[in-house]
Amino acid sequence: MRLGVLDVGSNTVHLLVMDAHPGARPLPAHSHKAELRLAELLDADGAIGAHGVERLVTIIGDALHTAEEKGCEEVLPFATSAIRDASNADAVLRRVKEETGVGLQVLTGEEEARLTFLAARRWFGWSAGKLLLLDIGGGSLEVAYGMDEEPDAAVSLPLGAGRLTAGWLPGDPPDPADVKALRRHVRAEIARTVGEFARFGKPDHVVASSKTFKQLARLAGAPGSSEGLYVQRELSRTSLESWVPKLAVMTAEQRSGLPGVSEGRAAQLLAGALVAEAAMDLFGVVELEICPWALREGVILRRLDHLPEA
Structure with missing residues (x-):
């Protein structure tokens, strides 16, 4: 099956498309990434600013379009420390969900x-x-x-x-x-x-x-x-x-x-x-x-x- 992993990291938002089957080595098929640098966009209160959230929503939308074009059966979306540690993390996750349909899993x-x-x-x-x-x-x-x-x-x-x-x-x-x-x-x-x-x-x-x-x-x-x-x-x-x-x-x-x-x-x-x-x-x-x-x-x-x- 063809899976997409959508990684919202501190530096980039990276969609990795892989052909994967149980018992077999996952094979990379396509890589789509955009630099966002969320870790550097936090304001004095530790929140991701409005401009950063707008860019995040746009980039995730582009990644989802790419996943569809590449034939992904499933996209596994997750976020790491930049969103995990943001003081407005819940608001950012709601905005992403409302505008893209993606429910980001925030990893500890x-x-x-x-x-x-x-x-x-x-x-x-x-x-x-x-x-x-x-x-x-x-x-x-x-x-x-x-x-x-x-x-x-x-x-x-x-x-x-x-x-x-x-x-x-x-x-x-x-x-x-x-x-x-x-x-x-x-x-x-x-x-x-x-x-x-x-x-x-x-x-x-x-x-x-x-x-x-x-x-x-x-x-x-x-x-x-x-x-x-x-x-x-x-x-x-x-x-x-x-x-x-x-x-x-x-x-x-x-x-x-x-x-x-x-x-x-x-x-x-x-x-x-x-x-x-x-x-x-x-x-x-x-x-x-x-x-x-x-x-x-x-x-x-x-x-x-x-x-x-x-």
Whole structure:
């Protein structure tokens, strides 16, 4: 069957169309995305402004039209931290429902972590043993750990690259004092969760998903996207630590000229790198592997798990 996953994230609204069947690998058929940056559109009261809501409604309408054109039998719509944390979330959801007919399922941070972990487990398989997963989105950082498809521990922290850039790094290039303050804040937030994971022992394999980790791995010399999904891509803490001070003195325009860094994500890359560096350091990760699958694939896999058998 052809399914669409409509992901209203902190950076983009992304419709991923996939051909999916129980017991088979979901195959991407079409991708439709629009940048919205909801995490950066919150006002002083934490609400999404009228202009942001108008754009959201329009973009969702366009995505639904695309899903229909591509023959989707079902669209699975969900929203993550940008709407979850907005002070006017209920009003935004009502407006979307009234004008588009879409009832967005707002995932909790723990649900995000668990579904992303499911995608990573299915990608790497049982032979990967105990997995530690890291995922940096626009609004939050997800961490999950476990041996099975359901993680033993899963947390979500408000350490997304977009959120932190908007709140902590106003300069371009950023003020060194702001970078230092953000680094201290990120490490304090992550350190509070380390003990919850340490009691389960050392992971056998550490993996990371999300655009931020993919871009950082590319900077460190990993193969580009043109080489396909199945090429192994890794990121070492040593390489990342060498890149952080370089990114800290660059403007967003200069970062956008780096290999694998898109113009739309360049401004957020430093904040994402600070979170990635802190997570790898505090969790004792020397090297991790990039997982091509993430939250959207996890949503589809969970949906397939609940289809009735033929």
